[in-house]
Amino acid sequence: METRRQRGRGHWPGSRQAQNQEEEQGSMANQYQGARGEEGDQVVTVINRMTDLLARLIDQQGQVLGNQQRDPEVGEYRALERFQKFAPPKFLRGPDPKADENLFETMEDIFTASRGKKHDPLLKHLKARRSSKRSVNYVTEELGNEYSPVYVGPQEGLKEADRITTLPGQPNAVNFDQYSGYVTVDPKAGRALFYYFAESQNSSAKPLVLWLNGGPGCSSIGAGAMTELGPFRVNKDGSTLWLNPYAWNTVANVLFLESPAGVGFSYSNTSSDYITGDTKTAADSYTFLVNWLERFPEYKTRDFLITGESYAGHYVPQLAQLILHNNEITNQTVINLKGIAIGNPYVDIETQGSGTYDYYWTHALISDEIHQGIFSNCNFSSGNTSDACQTNEDQADSAIGNIDYYNIYAPLCSSSSNTPTTSWLSV
Structure with missing residues (x-):
């Protein structure tokens, strides 16, 4: 009879590798407990709960993980691949901080793939453990008295190229303009951030609002635009959209940004860019805004507000601080920031x-x-x-x-x- 741990490890149920791995993992877990004491006990307990969850994922997602034609874009598959790479017994070989980090990142990947309740206590525990091992790179530590010019690329013609005529499955009677596309923030590294922009009716009389989801790692389009405050929601059929009567673009022009690079459709051609932090995220978001306003110059003098949720409790005030700092250093209003708003902000553990x-x-x-x-x-x-x-x-x-x-x-x-x-x- 297959065990949860066999299924969680990544060898498909019933295989000899899975049985051998179960024995090896149990042995290594014992060694880990002996080497790490109480902390080892806690980690092994969490491992067992994680494999239990992965087993339920396999059952609930229609054997997605066991399908011979597995799609690497499926979240559960990505989570399993990461689990195979970093899971026991590899991270049970002794006190290795990098191994611990991989463990907690792996578990968060799996919980993200599960699409389960956001308030699962284990997920909160994992985030707390990871946060306690990670030093936060605050923008305030980096700001000096000199202005560092940012990259500004050619934007002519790009606004019209970004115009969305219609989204797949979009309902009729849509009376606002939409745009989406990439803004390069570092041409040398090949780093670009993706955005979706939903203008308001009578857009010239409305402010510009930037929305940032948190995580870190949550998509502002997949989450913010499509499940929270965007103009559309996805129907059960997964192919058509319906108008959200509570959309923010009824009162503002809303800009959804995927940040940092690696989140959503945002990317970099330099792999080291995916090791990031708060300072780099704020700098890239600022560079994005400067370039985006060149692409949409009619918004340069518009009232601008930064909003977000979750880890945007860091993103929003840090970006706001950088904007105000650069406005002061250059003695000009580069970005006309008027305020910030954060819902359910992450502050500290x-x-x-x-x-x-x-x-x-x-x-x-x-x-x-x-x-x-x-x-x-x-x-x-x-x-x-x-x-x-x-x-x-x-x-x-x-x-x-x-x-x-x-x-x-x-x-x-x-x-x-x-x-x-x-x-x-x-x-």
Whole structure:
């Protein structure tokens, strides 16, 4: 009988390699536990939960991972490939910080592919562990008193080339203009950022709003434009679109940016560019804006706002700071920044952890007992999760149920309709 760990490792179920690997992984896990003590125990526990999730992915996605004609663009397949490269026993050979980083990146890839609930406690734990091992490269450390000129490339004719006549499956009666394309931010490295721009009706009277999703690594088009605030939503058939009545482009001209390079359609021809940080992300976003405004010069003097969510809690204020700094150094309004807005911003590990459960509690999603248990047993500043803390977090997840915690009062979506129903589903 195949085990979850065999399936999670990447050898297809029932194979002799899978059985041998199960034995090797168990042995190496024991060595890792012996070498790393309590931390080793925690990591092995997480490994087992990760392989359990991957097994469920195989079942839930119609054997996507086991299909002989596997598509490398499928998220689950990419996650499995990464798991094969970095998974046990490779990262169980001793105290290696790089191996730990690969482990936590692997697990986040798999959780991203699962399309599961955003508030899974293990995912929060993984992000906290990864964040605690990564130094944040803040823009404030890099800003000096001199202005460093940015690359500005030729933009003539590119606006019209970027015009979207119609999107696949787009409904009729669309009365606003759309554009998408690439803006080169470093020609030497071959680095370019992708954007989607949805103008508003009567666009000349409306401000320009930049939207940034977080992650780091979330697509502003796949997430922000298509599932949150963009002009369209995707129907269940996966081929047609419907108009979003709450789209932000009803009141503003909205620019969705895929940043940094490697996110969504943004890319670089220099592989080292995919090792990035906050400073480089802000610099590239600034260069993008300067060039984009050359392509769309009618927006140069327009009121400009930067908005975003999640890790945009770093992206938004850092980009705003860079804009204000460069405006001051050059003694001119290069970008007419008027304000910023961030929803559910990632600030730091402790604030993110404690704030999440305070939010649940103050909105009557979890009981006093669960809330008290979490704050008695969980140390959000360290990122380490004890068994008692994990139990309390699991209780919180169970109590919250299958709701959208970004819109807790909205009805759930029924599997038989494209839009929310008026009745609540049992969870």
